[in-house]
Amino acid sequence: MLKADYHMHTSLCDGKNTPEEMAEAAIDLGLKHMGFSGHFDPENGVHMETEEYLKEIKRIKEKYKDRIDILLGGEIDCLYPNPEIEKELEYVIGSTHSIYYKGNVIPVDDTEEKLDNGCNEYFGGDYLRLAKEYYRTEAEIVDKINPDFIGHFDLITRFNDSMHFLDESNPAYINSAFETMEFLVKKDIPFEINCGAYNRSRKKDLYPNKRLLKALFEFGGRIIINSDAHETGKITGGFEKAVENAIACGFKYTGILISNGNSGVEWKELALHEL
Secondary structure (H helix, E strand, C coil), X not given: CCCEECCECCCCCCCCCCHHXXXXXXXXXXXXXXXXXXXXXXXXXXXXXXXXXXXHHHHHXXXXXXXXXXXXXXXXXXXXXXXXXXXXXXXXXXXXXXXXXXXXXXXXCCCHHXXXXXXXXXXXXXXXXXXXXXXXXXXXXXXXXXXXXXXXXXXXXXXXXXXXXCCCCCHHHHHHHHHHHHHHHXXXXXEEEECHHHHCCCCCCCECCHHHHHHHHHCCCCEEEECCECCHHHCCCCHHHHHHHHHHCCCCEEEEEEECCCCCEEEEEEEHHHC
């Protein structure tokens, strides 16, 4: 079993359990490494009190240091870069939850209604145009923040299983995703295999889907597997499928983040066939 998970949310933002409850659950599952990745976005409804978050995660790190390696991370949205917060974190997940178009913020990961209203109002109901704008925004991550890995790359498909607004086999859609993916791979930024939507029965596949994951391998990309858990019962959820997908797409290793003992974090690779 993969004994590391770095995409977790707590009751300090949009999760159900406290950081301490999440840490204890991770230890009970046998994890050796974990990271908290609270949201810092000012406009998505789950903004945290920064000082409270930093203080509490540091306390948890110290309390459990002999039982599990805990990292203080954060998930920072492409639209809301925050260099001051980044300085306080041991790692950063770079994500795109919304796009900014003609002076308007259009969420892609909130509700079906908000997504549909945004697409209809600003893109004339053309979801392919919306998707292309999403991937254009995603490519801006490296100019706006300094992510240690990319979160849920194809989040634009969050509601596609129920709404069927995109043909994910359409070459126009695929090429848009490929262009951004290849660009980010050339910047040497790893991608997470995010199990969140699958873990919560919102989607049948993981992020990225297998077509994109295969391309990621062919582009020479690196991966890290995360649950995106918002409660204790979802920690490591979907990991078996993530490992299966990664191996099927050609990957031989997945990354983990570990404390190096000097207030820093190192990337280490584990062989997938040994998990």
